Amino acid sequence: MTAAPVRAAVVVFPGSNCEHDVAHALARLGADVSLVWHTDDDLGPADVTVIPGGFAHGDYLRPGALARFSPVMAAVGRAALDGMPVLGICNGFQILTEAALLPGTLHKNRDLKFLCGPCEVEVTSTAAPLTRDLEAGRRLQVPINHFSGAYRCDDDTLGSLVEGANIVLRYVRNPNGSTADIAGISSAEGNVVGLMPHPERACDPLGATDGAPLLASFLAAGADRAGAGR
């Protein structure tokens, strides 16, 4: 008997624009995906949650600043506290920092340029759901597409990120001035992950596929949790 598919909730805000790409990529990897509108105060039956990229609430004030107050974020916060794997991609990463589910913030790119193109990242920690099935040091080509992607935090926070192995991905060649070349981090508990690159855009054999092992690893973490009794 095959295991039941991993149930993935993909949160959609007004202004999100990567939710269908994420849903498509996760479904190809075998997940049972549902889109959850931002006014829902419940994620529905889910083993993992993804906040996709885009411009939630138009990025008014700051990226993620208003999305944090959408009703669904209370449900995401509860799920995160409960240990569910939660992934924020690009704008989703910005939202998770504004919601204080991840430390620090994403500042404007160093050269004030909107960056869009392939980008090489290196796995620096395998303690997070996103990278648990990969090897440290593995390099992946995953596209970036952002204006505010330079990770910033105070020195104490950076110290605890390093100490806790919570820096998940680093840029091989820093494109945006991000502190310590950070491309993705996890929460202290490890289950909440944010990254600026878009793994869902590198999941098709007709183009690039380096994003697939990241999302497959993330889903596997959800499957393990589901298998352990949810």
Place this chain on the structure above:
Amino acid sequence: MSRFEVLVEVALRPGIADPEGATIARALPALGFEGVSEVRVGKAVRLAVEAPDPEAAGALARRLSDRLLANPVIEQATVTVGGAEQVP
């Protein structure tokens, strides 16, 4: 009660790189403006706040600035309470 004009200025904390300000600073000499040694770009938010006195209006503006208008990781807000008009 009075209605106070309150100005909230949100700026990057000292020491946080401000690429927008730096770009403007580099453009100024090209236009013939000399003597500007630093440019920092922020946001100005004007509020109309009904409160019994200027202190209460300022305190409210500071609370909402810390909660929403500024991200304390890289930004700070300064609050200036201006003129008031009577509210019936």
